[in-house]
Amino acid sequence: MKKESRRVKMTKALLNQSFLHALEKKPLPRITVKEICENADVNRSTYYVYYTDPYDQLNKIEENFIEAQTTFIQEILETGAANNESFVEIMCKLLGFYKENKYMLRVLFGKYGNMRLEYDILSYFAKYVMSFGEAKKRRTKKSLQNYTYAASGCFGLIIHWLQTDCEEPEKQLAETIAELTQGIRH
Helix, strand or coil: CCCCCHHHHHHHHHHHHHHHHHHHHCCHHHCCHHHHHHHHCCCHHHHHHHCCCHHHHHHHHHHHHHHHHHHHHHHHHHHHHHCCCCHHHHHHHHHHHHHHCHHHHHHHCCCCCCHHHHHHHHHHHHHHHHCCCHHHCCCCHHHHHHHHHHHHHHHHHHHHHHHCCCCCCHHHHHHHHHHHHHHHHC
């Protein structure tokens, strides 16, 4: 993949921020390229260099987040294993990543967001939770049901945490998640 210049990154960030502000207020079919460009103070012709329409822009925002999350989780799992970090320590790092992206996630999981993205992120999160302990070695139908149930509940807690402006400290939420998943991780 070709590395983007700082100017390109800044332009995309402005366009994406403008898009997210629009998506926070109204459904995707009502968002126009004109509106996105005016709010970002970017020419329409520049918009079309990066995106074909708001649907394409949403897809690219989602794809970029999934890719960033995947890379981040792989890195924290590798460094965590190398440093003998606990589940809570690793979960705190993941919660920090979500917190850094809280505005985007709140909009994407909000009233006009995309349920497919929530499912995609939950699926990867569930695999991450399942990667701890013996549960990954011996997957029975019952253990998979338990892990799916626990991961869904934990991810629901994370979404609530993001929507309430991350009031609870990361460590406290990580400890709650560790308690809820202890039976499937060991």
